[in-house]
Amino acid sequence: MDINILQILDILGTIAFAVSGVLAAMGQRLDLFGVLITAFVTAVGGGTLRDLLIGAQPVAWIQDINYTIIILITVAITIPFNRPIGNYKKTLLLCDSLGLGFFTIVGVQKGLLYGLHPAICVVLGTVTACFGGVIRDILLNNVPIIFRKNIYASACIIGAVLYLLSYQFLSLTLAVSEVICISVVVLIRIGSVKYDWHLPNIYKKK
Amino acid sequence: MDINILQILDILGTIAFAVSGVLAAMGQRLDLFGVLITAFVTAVGGGTLRDLLIGAQPVAWIQDINYTIIILITVAITIPFNRPIGNYKKTLLLCDSLGLGFFTIVGVQKGLLYGLHPAICVVLGTVTACFGGVIRDILLNNVPIIFRKNIYASACIIGAVLYLLSYQFLSLTLAVSEVICISVVVLIRIGSVKYDWHLPNIYKKK
Amino acid sequence: MDINILQILDILGTIAFAVSGVLAAMGQRLDLFGVLITAFVTAVGGGTLRDLLIGAQPVAWIQDINYTIIILITVAITIPFNRPIGNYKKTLLLCDSLGLGFFTIVGVQKGLLYGLHPAICVVLGTVTACFGGVIRDILLNNVPIIFRKNIYASACIIGAVLYLLSYQFLSLTLAVSEVICISVVVLIRIGSVKYDWHLPNIYKKK
Numbered sequence: 001m002d003i004n005i006l007q008i009l010d011i012l013g014t015i016a017f018a019v020s021g022v023l024a025a026m027g028q029r030l031d032l033f034g035v036l037i038t039a040f041v042t043a044v045g046g047g048t049l050r051d052l053l054i055g056a057q058p059v060a061w062i063q064d065i066n067y068t069i070i071i072l073i074t075v076a077i078t079i080p081f082n083r084p085i086g087n088y089k090k091t092l093l094l095c096d097s098l099g100l101g102f103f104t105i106v107g108v109q110k111g112l113l114y115g116l117h118p119a120i121c122v123v124l125g126t127v128t129a130c131f132g133g134v135i136r137d138i139l140l141n142n143v144p145i146i147f148r149k150n151i152y153a154s155a156c157i158i159g160a161v162l163y164l165l166s167y168q169f170l171s172l173t174l175a176v177s178e179v180i181c182i183s184v185v186v187l188i189r190i191g192s193v194k195y196d197w198h199l200p201n202i203y204k205k206k
Numbered sequence: 207m208d209i210n211i212l213q214i215l216d217i218l219g220t221i222a223f224a225v226s227g228v229l230a231a232m233g234q235r236l237d238l239f240g241v242l243i244t245a246f247v248t249a250v251g252g253g254t255l256r257d258l259l260i261g262a263q264p265v266a267w268i269q270d271i272n273y274t275i276i277i278l279i280t281v282a283i284t285i286p287f288n289r290p291i292g293n294y295k296k297t298l299l300l301c302d303s304l305g306l307g308f309f310t311i312v313g314v315q316k317g318l319l320y321g322l323h324p325a326i327c328v329v330l331g332t333v334t335a336c337f338g339g340v341i342r343d344i345l346l347n348n349v350p351i352i353f354r355k356n357i358y359a360s361a362c363i364i365g366a367v368l369y370l371l372s373y374q375f376l377s378l379t380l381a382v383s384e385v386i387c388i389s390v391v392v393l394i395r396i397g398s399v400k401y402d403w404h405l406p407n408i409y410k411k412k
Numbered sequence: 413m414d415i416n417i418l419q420i421l422d423i424l425g426t427i428a429f430a431v432s433g434v435l436a437a438m439g440q441r442l443d444l445f446g447v448l449i450t451a452f453v454t455a456v457g458g459g460t461l462r463d464l465l466i467g468a469q470p471v472a473w474i475q476d477i478n479y480t481i482i483i484l485i486t487v488a489i490t491i492p493f494n495r496p497i498g499n500y501k502k503t504l505l506l507c508d509s510l511g512l513g514f515f516t517i518v519g520v521q522k523g524l525l526y527g528l529h530p531a532i533c534v535v536l537g538t539v540t541a542c543f544g545g546v547i548r549d550i551l552l553n554n555v556p557i558i559f560r561k562n563i564y565a566s567a568c569i570i571g572a573v574l575y576l577l578s579y580q581f582l583s584l585t586l587a588v589s590e591v592i593c594i595s596v597v598v599l600i601r602i603g604s605v606k607y608d609w610h611l612p613n614i615y616k617k618k
Contacts, residue, residue: 123274
């Protein structure tokens with residue numbers, strides 16, 4: 001695996017979402033294989049949907065065995081930390097938020113690589129970051145995370161737009177643009193949980 | 207966007223299903239982004255699955271930014287009509303039925319374009335028309351619409367078969383075949399709700 | 413259709429899963445079309461996901477009308493056997509187990525054909541065998557079968573690994589390797605239901 005910064009972000013996102021998948025699955029007391037598949041789906045689900053939509057097949061994890069190895073190791077390390085999930089809520093939120101930031105950039109970049117419209121690149125960044133969690137929630141029969149109360153996908157959209165603005169239009173360096181995007185996504189996501197931010201109400205008050 | 211009649215049908219279907227997605231999401235009081243993504247998924251879900259199955263990638267809405275623009279405008283116009291959903295049931299049913307008719311033709315035509323077997327073209331028409339609603343229902347954790355009581359997918363199948371018969375075998379003009387297909391789908395769908403039509407019972411009476 | 417042993421396994425798996433789809437759908441008293449689509453999705457869902465992941469499009473059943481014909485005939489024959497599902501539990505388990513065995517081999521072989529890593533071939537065998545049932549369960553709003561108590565996907569993984577070992581590494585004949593794989597999958601799956609086998613517990617005892 002020829003390593004560059006984008007691949008590092010992809011690996012970090014994979015680890016972060018694999019951890020979040022393990023914690024979600026153990027919260028529902030799935031068996032060993034249930035935990036493994038939940039971690040796998042959470043980690044690769046968003047990138048898989050992105051690759052299918054743009055026709056980048058075989059999808060990333062089918063071509064590159066390293067994804068599978070990384071997820072197996074992450075699961076093996078995470079499972080023994082098997083305590084009541086309450087203790088881990090902060091870790092889970094941090095992992096998930098970092099994963100969102102990393103994968104947003106990976107998705108936007110892959111869209112740019114395929115020469116797609118900037119607005120579609122924003123959508124692909126959001127899909128890459130959010131749909132692993134959505135597929136996990138569908139499998140576990142929970143309400144998908146993007147439909148729950150606090151800001152989730154919106155954080156990725158804002159991060160992706162800022163990334164495109166700073167990298168493509170303001171011509172900042174790649175590293176600076178990435179730091180901006182990840183910081184914004186993580187701060188918005190954590191802030192929305194901590195301070196109960198939500199989108200403007202679209203319903204009439206009763 | 208070079209406009210022809212098929213693209214007009216595709217646009218009309220997209221608008222119709224985006225409206226139906228907004229109404230369904232607001233019925234469950236999702237937030238702004240939840241409404242937007244539900245509208246998007248309902249409008250592009252069926253066509254996306256069709257394009258994946260036949261390998262027409264990047265899928266339509268990734269290649270053509272106009273889908274995204276049309277859906278955004280439709281959502282922006284539909285949300286302010288935010289009243290108890292009961293008042294809109296007839297509008298919703300009409301939108302949904304028209305969408306079914308439009309997308310059935312789009313799906314069948316795309317199958318013909320790829321040189322597929324007529325029976326598979328019927329399946330692709332039905333997939334294009336019905337699976338946006340199915341994916342919407344899975345995301346919202348409802349029973350998928352094709353499994354509910356009244357005739358839904360069957361209307362598309364009948365419309366698609368009549369379309370193929372009139373266009374391919376009876377050599378009627380494209381316009382006439384399209385009018386036949388859309389009318390039949392809309393009439394069967396609305397009739398099935400209004401007069402409580404359903405498929406023959408396959409279970410023994412108790 | 414040029415018949416070879418892999419295609420025979422594919423056909424047998426398709427029939428087995430179509431039967432299991434009909435029985436599952438009739439257990440929930442779906443209407444005729446609901447039963448048909450459930451049978452279809454159960455039979456082709458795993459192979460479709462596999463083909464999408466590796467980019468083998470149009471997917472198998474879109475290219476080859478015989479899948480559709482086989483499923484229609486199977487559904488037409490199975491529906492009249494409409495009795496309380498309890499009586500059929502053994503048939504259902506046997507069908508499902510045989511389907512798992514057949515499709516595991518089909519998936520592994522398709523991975524080898526595409527020159528993929530052996531571990532990815534094992535994943536593809538498991539996906540082909542298990543995800544028809546998973547998609548069926550998501551549509552019917554049940555807990556996906558791979559997350560239920562008894563061993564399911566693990567049987568496919570073990571079967572796929574033994575198949576690769578015996579065929580690729582020990583150079584046994586194809587036929588012997590196939591018999592080993594199918595027997596192991598079926599015995600593990602039936603044994604796990606009959607004797608209540610499950611994976612090692614990963615949770616602390618209370």
